[in-house]
Amino acid sequence: MRRGSIFQLVGLGVVFGAGAAAVALLVPWLPDPASEQADRIDFLFWFVTVICIAIFALVAAVIVYAVLKFRAGPDDDADGPPVHGHTGLEIVWTAVPAVLVTAISILSAVILTQNERVPRASAGAAPDPLRPLVVDVVAQQFAWLFKYPGYDNATSSTLRLPVNKTVKLRLTSLDVIHSFWVPEFSQKQDAVPGLITRLVITPKRLGTYPVICTELCGLGHALMRSQSEVMTTSKFRQWAASQNQGAGGGGAAGGPSGKALFVSNGCDGCHTFKPAGSTGTVGPDLDQLRTEAARANKPLGPFIRESIVDPDAYVEPGFQKGIMPGTFRTLPAAQIDALVKFLSGSQR
Ligand code: CUA
Numbered sequence: 001m002r003r004g005s006i007f008q009l010v011g012l013g014v015v016f017g018a019g020a021a022a023v024a025l026l027v028p029w030l031p032d033p034a035s036e037q038a039d040r041i042d043f044l045f046w047f048v049t050v051i052c053i054a055i056f057a058l059v060a061a062v063i064v065y066a067v068l069k070f071r072a073g074p075d076d077d078a079d080g081p082p083v084h085g086h087t088g089l090e091i092v093w094t095a096v097p098a099v100l101v102t103a104i105s106i107l108s109a110v111i112l113t114q115n116e117r118v119p120r121a122s123a124g125a126a127p128d129p130l131r132p133l134v135v136d137v138v139a140q141q142f143a144w145l146f147k148y149p150g151y152d153n154a155t156s157s158t159l160r161l162p163v164n165k166t167v168k169l170r171l172t173s174l175d176v177i178h179s180f181w182v183p184e185f186s187q188k189q190d191a192v193p194g195l196i197t198r199l200v201i202t203p204k205r206l207g208t209y210p211v212i213c214t215e216l217c218g219l220g221h222a223l224m225r226s227q228s229e230v231m232t233t234s235k236f237r238q239w240a241a242s243q244n245q246g247a248g249g250g251g252a253a254g255g256p257s258g259k260a261l262f263v264s265n266g267c268d269g270c271h272t273f274k275p276a277g278s279t280g281t282v283g284p285d286l287d288q289l290r291t292e293a294a295r296a297n298k299p300l301g302p303f304i305r306e307s308i309v310d311p312d313a314y315v316e317p318g319f320q321k322g323i324m325p326g327t328f329r330t331l332p333a334a335q336i337d338a339l340v341k342f343l344s345g346s347q348r
């Protein structure tokens with residue numbers, strides 16, 4: 001091979017490599033990692049991307065060089081010269097990819113193992129609900145609920161996490177398969193009815209990030225979103241303490257308000273209801289409940305209650321049976337009462 005050809009090949013390789021690198025670097029493909037696990041995955045992404053850019057540059061350079069250099073003349077109908085192959089080259093182009101793919105597999109296995117690791121509380125230390133913090137994630141059509149068993153089962157519709165503390169999520173679902181995803185944490189995990197799946201997160205940046213369902217789970221799938229708020233440890237402890245007071249000393253007046261229940265049960269994901277500030281359109285507009293009750297020929301209160309515990313008993317024109325899950329009939333009676341009161345209280 002002549003020196004000129006090598007220069008041309010290398011030149012083409014540099015051009016294609018620089019182009020691909022620019023596309024990789026200048027376009028913000030992924031959000032900034034906000035957890036230790038996301039950092040590791042980010043590193044793996046870049047490791048693979050660099051290999052891909054190098055191979056792309058090599059292959060593109062050889063193809064373009066061959067197209068330009070070995071182009072047949074317009075009236076050249078002859079077969080090309082018989083070529084016998086090249087054992088040395090064949091060994092190289094088999095061995096190099098084998099090494100690269102093996103390296104990617106080993107690195108992936110190491111990172112996946114590290115990302116599932118939960119630091120163990122040191123023996124003899126005082127029990128601390130933050131080592132590690134456990135959060136039960138309950139998915140249902142079309143809402144997320146987060147429970148904190150270390151803090152008297154405090155519940156929240158926002159995933160509150162203390163920064164720099166490892167948290168273990170235990171996910172499950174009340175109805176169909178959902179999938180938990182926070183892009184800034186880079187990981188996804190399915191929430192499956194009858195199973196408990198796990199996900200370990202160590203947030204390292206304060207901020208609010210979206211929680212997104214990434215498994216098509218029904219009509220409201222696209223609306224099944226929540227928030228993850230990473231806060232300082234002291235703020236988190238404050239929040240947890242305020243939750244416990246509410247649950248412990250509340251008595252009859254205690255318990256979550258109708259509005260809080262409306263949100264924590266995900267009603268706001270599907271229904272428009274002004275007092276809750278929700279604008280969902282999967283289900284009927286709850287600002288019109290009086291008209292809807294009249295259409296169903298039922299008094300307002302019993303109509304609302306029936307619609308919560310037996311959603312298919314009356315279906316508003318323009319909507320279908322079987323969309324609203326029947327799981328709300330298992331809510332504690334006091335919570336259903338509070339919801340009925342909240343919904344009927346603001347009807348004109
Ligand atoms: Cu839940 Cu999609």
